[in-house]
Amino acid sequence: MRLAFMGTPDFAVPALKALHSAGHEIVAVYSQPPRPAGRGKKLTLSPVQKVAEELGLEVRVPVSLKTDEAQQEFAALELDAAVVAAYGLILPQTILDAPKSGCLNIHGSLLPRWRGAAPVQRAILAGDATTGITIMQMEAGLDTGPMLLKAETPTNGKTSGELTCELAETGAMLMVRYLKAPDSCPPEVQDDSLATYAKKITKDEAKLKFGQPAEQVERQVRAFNPMPGAFFEHEGQRYRVHSADIVDMEGPAGIILDGRLAIGCDQMAIRPAVIQKAGKPKMELDDFLNGTQIPAGTSLR
Known part of the structure; x- marks a missing residue:
């Protein structure tokens, strides 16, 4: 034709x-x-x-x-x-x-x-x-x-x-x-x-909303990978989450719950599996934690 x-x-x-x-x-x-x-x-x-x-x-x-x-x-x-x-x-x-x-x-x-x-x-x-x-x-x-x-x-x-x-x-x-x-x-x-x-995706939508159930937060991570990239912010730095797991933990939404970056959600929690600090390469969680610690109790809200 x-x-x-x-x-x-x-x-x-x-x-x-x-x-x-x-x-x-x-x-x-x-x-x-x-x-x-x-x-x-x-x-x-x-x-x-x-x-x-x-x-x-x-x-x-x-x-x-x-x-x-x-x-x-x-x-x-x-x-x-x-x-x-x-x-x-x-x-x-x-x-x-x-x-x-x-x-x-x-x-x-x-x-x-x-x-x-x-x-x-x-x-x-x-x-x-x-x-x-x-x-x-x-x-x-x-x-x-x-x-x-x-x-x-x-x-x-x-x-x-x-x-x-x-x-x-x-x-x-x-x-x-x-x-x-x-x-x-x-x-x-x-x-x-x-x-x-x-509707068209906006960059603002990519900021992780921990007030939702962990299942929905994990969907955000997958939906915005590779673009625009799901993220949270801490101390003025942006952390992009490329993949995450749902973990059976309960705690306040947006609060770090343990030493391995579990983040409380409205129901259960998520744990980043691949994460990237602004200006740095993306890393598996264990490699990230070797160089960066965000202690339990930290608020990401």
Whole structure:
């Protein structure tokens, strides 16, 4: 098929590679413009743009698709379909209507649950036992279009980074399968009454809230790993918690309960397993405690 691919982060890369390997004619790749990154704020290509250039594909990085020029250029591609995966720009109706088969999205949840920007993190935070991928036909609403294919996976103990990588590979496989036999996948209208909204993650949410049950605090740790990174603060220093265990201890919320950094929660406690002091490398707890002690009774509230 004659395709455009529209994506930006690592999540979108497996789909781009899979479509290319499957022999589809990818006539243009759309991605977010290069952004300043790192200490030197050097302009950095998106993961999708890097891979597209390695594959010898044409890359377009418009700031917006709302201009007449951008829409005419897109229409001139005469596409069979456009495949979208975490692109990050709103697609106007003119763009959605241009390809013969419209625009197809790879979404990281089992729609209609978790429409929106952060479906993987929200699924973990909510304690969902399963999540998955939905291939959907795009329309003007936010992730409201008809569903074409789905695949489910357990969340059991996975970080958002691990789950995102898994879903990216699944989404790539499903999209290739769909494009191979689209007539075998009749569209299913979403039940709007079951919809939930996965709002964008903010940095403030990543501060651990020990007034919650330990189970919920541990979900925070997994949901915000790798980004933006769950943390607590002590004596003006930030400590990032990469993983944590729930421990059967009781004590005041936000108080260190023993010499091995068990932290009281509303119910039970958590103990960081991998921790990182600001400006230092991340460490296993035993290695961390060899150089840093936060004594029992310390308040992290």
